[in-house]
Amino acid sequence: MTEKKPFTLVVAKDGTGDYSTVTEALAALGEEGEPALIYIKKGVYKERLTIRRPFVTFEGEDMNETVVTYNLGAKMEMEDGSRRGTFRSYSVLIDTHDFTARNLTFENSAGLGALVGQALALYVDGDRILFDRCRMLASQDTIFTGPLPPKEIEPNGFIGPKQYAPRINGRHYYKDCFIRGDIDFIFGSATAYFENCELYSQDIGREINGYVTAASTPEGQEYGYVFEGCHFTGNCPPRSVYLGRPWRNFAKTVLLHCRMEEHIRREGWHDWGKREAHDTLYFAEAGSTGPGAVPEERPEWVRILSEDELEPYSRERVLGGNDGWMSGR
Numbered sequence: 001m002t003e004k005k006p007f008t009l010v011v012a013k014d015g016t017g018d019y020s021t022v023t024e025a026l027a028a029l030g031e032e033g034e035p036a037l038i039y040i041k042k043g044v045y046k047e048r049l050t051i052r053r054p055f056v057t058f059e060g061e062d063m064n065e066t067v068v069t070y071n072l073g074a075k076m077e078m079e080d081g082s083r084r085g086t087f088r089s090y091s092v093l094i095d096t097h098d099f100t101a102r103n104l105t106f107e108n109s110a111g112l113g114a115l116v117g118q119a120l121a122l123y124v125d126g127d128r129i130l131f132d133r134c135r136m137l138a139s140q141d142t143i144f145t146g147p148l149p150p151k152e153i154e155p156n157g158f159i160g161p162k163q164y165a166p167r168i169n170g171r172h173y174y175k176d177c178f179i180r181g182d183i184d185f186i187f188g189s190a191t192a193y194f195e196n197c198e199l200y201s202q203d204i205g206r207e208i209n210g211y212v213t214a215a216s217t218p219e220g221q222e223y224g225y226v227f228e229g230c231h232f233t234g235n236c237p238p239r240s241v242y243l244g245r246p247w248r249n250f251a252k253t254v255l256l257h258c259r260m261e262e263h264i265r266r267e268g269w270h271d272w273g274k275r276e277a278h279d280t281l282y283f284a285e286a287g288s289t290g291p292g293a294v295p296e297e298r299p300e301w302v303r304i305l306s307e308d309e310l311e312p313y314s315r316e317r318v319l320g321g322n323d324g325w326m327s328g329r
Helices: 022-029 275-279 315-320
Strands: 007-011 037-042 043-046 049-051 056-060 066-070 092-094 099-102 105-108 122-123 129-132 135-137 143-145 171-175 178-181 183-188 192-195 198-201 210-215 223-228 231-236 242-243 252-256 282-286 301-305
Touching: 007 022, 022 037, 022 049, 022 056, 171 315, 178 183, 183 192, 183 198, 192 315, 198 210, 210 252, 231 242, 242 252
Parallel strands: 007 037, 037 056, 043 066, 049 092, 056 099, 066 105, 092 122, 099 129, 105 135, 122 143, 129 171, 135 178, 143 183, 171 192, 178 198, 183 210, 192 223, 198 231, 210 242, 223 252, 252 282, 282 301
Antiparallel strands: none
């Protein structure tokens, strides 16, 4: 029995598709329905998108030349005079389950964090979310992997579309993706598995040019971030970027068989000045290679795992949950 093909809409800026914008195609799908594919032809689509309909796939014609972009930053002023804030800066909000994106670029072109503040290319808050051969381009806070932590540190720090929503853990899978940013450019609370991705740290002209990850894994959650076979690259000076730091004290980030170039600092990890988190976070590496892999100089609160300890970190174990998602892929 052949699998039923999803309902398909074509988006093309030149008028050769069903719609000329992604916004129009999403509106045409409605809020519920059968699995649907939006095929997006080459072009730069300056659109701010919110996806709340489940079982939607975005597929671009070309990973580099199909671009969804917007340009909002946290420091920008809203109509009421308030600051926009991190969680209202997104170019694309994915607030649903069973969403897939393939072969396209998501971008926030607002600029450097020092000038515009945090600027999310993606705000991802849902379960069974897949990104396959995608590019995510921004500066500070490129991808937020929701949900939000239980409480903000600063008053009104979580103003945005999910400020008062229940905090429900979701599973995200990033495969063969290119992710560019500088400070905390992958951050949040989700269970997220990154496989064969390139994490590109861009130079912002500072002694410390950034932190790739800033997990906020909730207390008691089994998994946070796992990176398998990824490549940490960039154009930063030697020893100027950290692999990660804990946005919240129970942060979990595990790196397996990753290559690290010389821009990664010899100690690798930063504690964000939270000495109390040394006993609660879980940062670990196994099989790291490249000039940025210096296991003997990692802090004592970072674990160096043996190959015998890696079974719990397979894609199937991390993402399987109760429904076996990603099993057999």
